[in-house]
Amino acid sequence: MTPPVVSIVAKSGTGKTTLLEKLIAELKQRGYKVGAVKHDAHSFSIDHEGKDSWRLTEAGADTMLITSPEKIAMVKQNRGVEPSLTDTIAEFCGDRDIVLTEGFKRSSMPKIEVHRRARSEKLLCRGEEYDPSLFAVASDSSLELDVPVYDINDAGGLADLIIEKFLT
């Protein structure tokens, strides 16, 4: 059983992470267990240089885990072969009610696009190509579209929509 997945997409610099933060907080407040997945095309850094956990990864550990009563952290090497998002969610988020992702704009998962007029007139999902997986837009402008448009700060309204569509 894998949880439903909603992807937050946008042209860069539009504020995806800010909306994602607000949506996570909204869904948590309503009692849902939330997974969040961010794609990073480059080599990202996590952990603090010199810490024991960092040293174990640097020494070559294929999987490094730190466990505590509060949380568990993992750094697992893919070594150039990134598993599909579907496999990743099944492996690590199977016990969550919903998963929100950021940065998987080419996937066919249901999408919310974040839009700011100052950044771009056009939408990513209603531009040269029509992306049928778009089901809502969060924008700072009023737009005429074939999907509902929410105010860019209306995380509450978007959370209602996500719950209605995917969690009831």
Next chain:
Amino acid sequence: MTPPVVSIVAKSGTGKTTLLEKLIAELKQRGYKVGAVKHDAHSFSIDHEGKDSWRLTEAGADTMLITSPEKIAMVKQNRGVEPSLTDTIAEFCGDRDIVLTEGFKRSSMPKIEVHRRARSEKLLCRGEEYDPSLFAVASDSSLELDVPVYDINDAGGLADLIIEKFLT
């Protein structure tokens, strides 16, 4: 199928992490896929304040993942209820050949104790209580024991022993 697990234990400040680093490198060099697990009794910090991934965790994500072709990182909230080491290894290290752990001295897993005379005359596993799971010692002193004693820097010898006992 869970991989064999070897725990590196010591009194604090004896150099567990240094030996663990060397053992990981030795086992990797011989072609094994290695998992490493560190227990942290306190609230540890991972990730860099202000980064997108950090923000998603702070917003309340129960599971936060960052994926890339190079690696995948996860921060999962336990919220006070830490799963057993056995469950953790089965969940996250099932695809590794061997798992080395640090800091689970009360477990009954096979153990190597790191010892330095200047730190303590006595061993953790041969002190007031006799720990039958001890199968080797890495020490800077010559000791008379019922298990083999290796030089504290002899990661190659200890890797041979681990392979002989658990991987052949």
